[in-house]
Amino acid sequence: MKGHRMDWTIAALLAVAIVATVGAAGVPSWIRYLGQLSTSTALASVGVMILLRAGLLSFGQSLFYFVGGYAVALIARYGGVTDALALVMVAAIAAGLAAAIIGQLLAGYRGIFFSMLTLALSMVMFSVATKVRLFGGSDGLNIGLMSYLGYRPRGPDAQWASFVFCIWVWTALAIMTHAFLRSRFGALIPAVADNEIRIEYLGYSVRKVVWVAYGIAGMLAGAGGALAGLSARHVDPQFAYWTTAGDFIFVVLLSGQASVLSPALGAFFLEILRSYASALFPDQWQTAFGAMMLAIVLFLPAGLDRLIVLIWSAVRKIRALRPHTLERGRSS
Amino acid sequence: MGTLSAIIVDAASFSAWLFLVAVGLTLIFGVLRLLNIAHGAFYSVGAYAAIYAIGASVALGWGTALQLAAALGAASVIGALIGLLVERCVLLRLYGHPEPLVLIATYALFLVLDDLTKMISGGRSLYAAQPRDNLGQIAIGGLQYPTYDIALIGVSLMVAAAAWYTLNRTRLGRCVTAVVFDSEISAAMGIHVGRIKTGTFIVGSVLGCIAGALTAPKIAVSPGIGVEVIVIAFAVVVVGGLGSIPGALLGAAIVGLARAVTAHLMPEVEVFAVYFAMVAVLAVRPHGLLAPVAARRI
Incomplete structure (x- = not known):
């Protein structure tokens, strides 16, 4: 990374966060709520995106989403902790640890083996979650009101504070992930999809790259699950169900893999779609969802963000070309 | 002694079911090199088709054999139609695309087909136990088992034998094997590769629907039965080696035995x-277990 040049992704992330914070009071609470839910979906989807860059499709990120959500609910209930930031951090660490352990097993698998093993694990977790009494069975658990570094909002303020909290957690984690992906180690992740043997000849361990990518994806999904639990103030075994993991895949498919910002667009779109679809055609939701996925796979496999990136690079190219062409025009 | 014979019979019966569910999946993987998540949906579509066919034939006063024939016929026709549609409209455009993208496409197909069964049935649990009840019970080792479940073991072995015979002893089977080995050379030799692929996919989806149709009299058919099936079928296929029919048989035996032993002892x-x-x-x-050893790609 060249330190003196401005990083547009970080600038854009901060701009979104600041605009959202300042504008939060001005928008209706239901839009704030959708935004809040999108941050949680977006974080988990960033994890799916990282794995997909390595050529690995995980159908099991819902497992860590579940770990994150339930870590918050259980610690708030039995540990009496009400500080949102502490809870999210603990949830992310718990999910990261779980991913590090499972990743040891999965790091040797690729392709459909990886996809189906992650799917199987999340289905095992789901069936455990519906049966264990500590987890509240299929009803799930409720989560009480939170405090934010000593600030204890009540009533309408609580929803506002919760929104701003989610936005900044998302921003902070997205910046960290962006820095990781820009680092030398992060650059190895897409290389796994390209050619594994070449990485090994360069002196890196492919296994370790996949393991780290899986751990980080798990941690992000855990943080996402924690935010989802805090937003809805309720967690249930549906967090672990494979359709939840399918949602993250949809988001990445829709928005593409160009940057850590992309999944946020897809996630916001998904939440809007979900809230409208459940009102307009509640019984055909899966059909609409599946048909959209098929349409994207068939007609725009690179994702919508490719269009933005293409336009942006075209604009920059034109701007970079202009003085050059003028100079050439003068000399000739 | 009683437990042992019960475990053996349960293992055989469960393995037979596993093989029926998995054989279509492994066939499609073997020839088309794609994992068809929509296979779970084919299974539930077949189960619903069987429920309605059995219901109609019971209403017409047909006998058990005709009821089963109607169920299998309906499932096969619907399976063939869906298979043709899916292969021609979706998968044909995705051959050669990255693996995750194809996986997502079959996942999307699963969602759509699963939802369609929900729309048609209204999301209720449906039953069609008449053929299974009519066939009565059979005593093995001092325990009573439904004759239908035991007969399924025979059906499953017959499917395995038919698949083995077709692939190894017929001209068509040799063409399919050639396409699996190298589709470009087979095309050069005059094999219509596209037709073989379409045909295999249709046979695979018919097998998935038939598995659902044969299971329908044993269970309450409700939305969501397809999800579990895809994971279990994948487990069976993976144990034996993806794309191998004998592998699916071996995988079904191992997984069936594991399930029967734990069901009785733990x-x-x-x-x-x-x-x-x-x-x-x-x-x-x-x-x-039965997958050929492959070199790492460079």
């Missing part, structure tokens, strides 16, 4: 038996 871990068997085999042979 019922609390029965749900996990399938996954344990899969993880245990994959830890020793990462590509399954």
Whole structure:
């Protein structure tokens, strides 16, 4: 990374966060709520995106989403902790640890083996979650009101504070992930999809790259699950169900893999779609969802963000070309 | 002694079901090199088709044999139609695309088909146990079993034999094997590769629907039965080696035995038996028991 040049992704992330914070009071609470839910979906989807860059499709990120959500609910209930930031951090660490352990097993698998093993694990977790009494069975658990570094909002303020909290957690984690992906180690992740043997000849361990990518994806999904639990103030075994993991895949498919910002667009779109679809055609939701996925796979496999990136690079190219062409025009 | 014979019969019956569910999946993988998640939806579509066919034939006063024939006929026709549609409209455009993209496409197809069964049935649980009840019970080792379940073992072995015979002893089967080995050379030799692929996919989806149709009299058919099936079928196929029919038979036997043993001796871990068997085999042979050894790509 060249330190003196401005990083547009970080600038854009901060701009979104600041605009959202300042504008939060001005928008209706239901839009704030959708935004809040999108941050949680977006974080988990960033994890799916990282794995997909390595050529690995995980159908099991819902497992860590579940770990994150339930870590918050259980610690708030039995540990009496009400500080949102502490809870999210603990949830992310718990999910990261779980991913590090499972990743040891999965790091040797690729392709459909990886996809189906992650799917199987999340289905095992789901069936455990519906049966264990500590987890509240299929009803799930409720989560009480939170405090934010000593600030204890009540009533309408609580929803506002919760929104701003989610936005900044998302921003902070997205910046960290962006820095990781820009680092030398992060650059190895897409290389796994390209050619594994070449990485090994360069002196890196492919296994370790996949393991780290899986751990980080798990941690992000855990943080996402924690935010989802805090937003809805309720967690249930549906967090672990494979359709939840399918949602993250949809988001990445829709928005593409160009940057850590992309999944946020897809996630916001998904939440809007979900809230409208459940009102307009509640019984055909899966059909609409599946048909959209098929349409994207068939007609725009690179994702919508490719269009933005293409336009942006075209604009920059034109701007970079202009003085050059003028100079050439003068000399000739 | 009673427990042992019960375990053996249960293992055989469960393995037979597993093989029926998995054979279409492994066939499609073998020829088209794609994991068809929509297979779970084919299974539930077949089950619903059988429910309606059996219901109609019972209303017409047909006998047990005709009821089963109607169920299998309806499932096969619908399976063939859906298979043709899916292969021609979706998969044909995705051959050669990255693996995750194809996986997502079949996942999307699963969602759509699963939702269609929900729309048609209205989301209720449906039953069609008449053929199974009519066939009565049979005593093995001092225990009573439904004749239908025992007969399924024979059906499953027949499917295995037919698949083996077709692939190894007929001209068509040799063409399919050639396409699996190298589709470009087969095309050069005059084999219509596209037609072989379409045909295989249709046979695979018909097999998936038939598995659902044969299971329908045993269970309450409700939305969501397809999800579990795809994971279990994958476990079976992976244990034996993806794309191999004898592998599917072996995988079904191992997973069926694991499930039957745990069901009788440790019922609390029965749900996990399938996954344990899969993880245990994959830890020793990462590509399954009967998968050929392949070199790493460079």
